[in-house]
Amino acid sequence: MVDYYDIDDILATGEKVPSIFNITVPGLGYLEGNPGKPINEGTKVELPLWLAEQLAHLEAPDGTPFISLLEPESLNVKVRNAIRTDPVALDVHSILPNYYKMAEKYCSFFSDEELSEIIKQMIKERSLEIYSYANNSSKQMNSRFMLSLDEFEKRLFKIASESNRQMKNWLKE
Amino acid sequence: MSIPSHLHQNLMPSEVNFLAENEMIQILPRYSMKSIQLIGTKIPNLRALRREKVPIWVALILKSQGKCNIVPPKWLELGYLKEKYDEEIKNPFKFSDLPWHWIEISKMLLSKAADDLSDPSHQLRSIIQDLKEIRLVKSKKGFTELNESNIALTGLSLLEINEIRPFVLGVMNKLREIHETIDREGEEEGEEEDDDMD
Structure with a gap:
């Protein structure tokens, strides 16, 4: 739990992910709007990641895990292809404000090497773009790209433009 | 800590x-002065018109009082810098070898001792600006090659490294986090972030 106090991490784990119950659990019906009833095997529900992660690890007495995680929309094939085509054009913020944290969690959960490679490539290409924007921050503040940044990228933009600003001010002295 | 977070890992x-003010530089004193023993350094006996090496901050104080002339370092000269500029253009993947504090020293000397330099200061300023820009473009090009473990900064000066450090560290940290999510069997533990930057 390295990120115990990291607010972005907490927000990212609050994100709902689709999952399927592998067994029937009595009394959990309220998760799908049936208070008091059991939740049936094969029911698809959206659970917050922090809960889903635990339930997917826990096993019922017969050895099957309580739930199976499904791939969330934010990481499905369509999004992956969009990243592959043009990472810079992708509106990450509208997909998830904490996209990288979420992707990170999924990479480690499924050991999805392909996804991690895609995400790494995406970070590289987008950060280059962020750096260019940070160097001319006075101008294009309202561009579409700036609105598509996720929380991590916003922070990155902020520190990059801050150090750039300091440098410019010092040179002017 | 009470200092703002952007100053934790980086220098202003x-x-x-x-x-850079602690670097030594040659001066040509106009007056004599006895040597002074300071905690960190020693100012030697100064005799009029005999070259001595002193820290830049001492040189600048004496210069502002009109008590010495500064002998500009041999790299702060139009021909040499032009050569370096051509070198930068010829080797698109390599930084030319400039002093660790070249931007700071040239700025200080240009603003406070311009009359001691061997070339007109506007020409020096413009070549220094050109050099800075071409090197910045190069390091920006290098960002596409970033990875989670190491970065080569051969030839960059402290100020240039300092400028890109917060950004580069941010990207590399994220890459490392993503990289570490995958258990790679047979790979050695403890891939560490390279501290070339300091």
Whole structure:
């Protein structure tokens, strides 16, 4: 739990992910709007990641895990292809404000090497773009790209433009 | 800590400048002065018109009082810098070899001792600006090659490294986090982030 106090991490784990119950659990019906009833095997529900992660690890007495995680929309094939085509054009913020944290969690959960490679490539290409924007921050503040940044990228933009600003001010002295 | 977070890992340009002021430089005193023993350094006996090496901050104080002339370092000269500029253009993947504090020292000397330099200061300023820009473009090009473990900064000076450090560290940290999510069997533990940057 390295990120115990990291607010972005907490927000990212609050994100709902689709999952399927592998067994029937009595009394959990309220998760799908049936208070008091059991939740049936094969029911698809959206659970917050922090809960889903635990339930997917826990096993019922017969050895099957309580739930199976499904791939969330934010990481499905369509999004992956969009990243592959043009990472810079992708509106990450509208997909998830904490996209990288979420992707990170999924990479480690499924050991999805392909996804991690895609995400790494995406970070590289987008950060280059962020750096260019940070160097001319006075101008294009309202561009579409700036609105598509996720929380991590916003922070990155902020520190990059801050150090750039300091440098410019010092040179002017 | 009470200092703002952006100063935890990084120096301000003025702090880098402060470090650069400790570099030694040759001066040509106009008056004589007895040597002074300071905690960190020693100012030697100064005799009129005999070259001595002193820290830049001492040189600048004496210069502002009109008590010495500064002998500009041999790299702060139009021909040499032009050569370096051509070198930068010829080797698109390599930084030419400039002093660790070249930006700070040239800035200090240009603003405070312009009359001691061997070339007109506007020409020096423009070639220094050109050099800075071409090197910045190069390091930006290098960002496409970033990875989670190491970065080569051969030839960059402290101020240039300092400028890109917060950004580069941010990207590399994220890459490392993503990289570490995958258990790679047979790979050695403890891939560490390279500290070339310091």
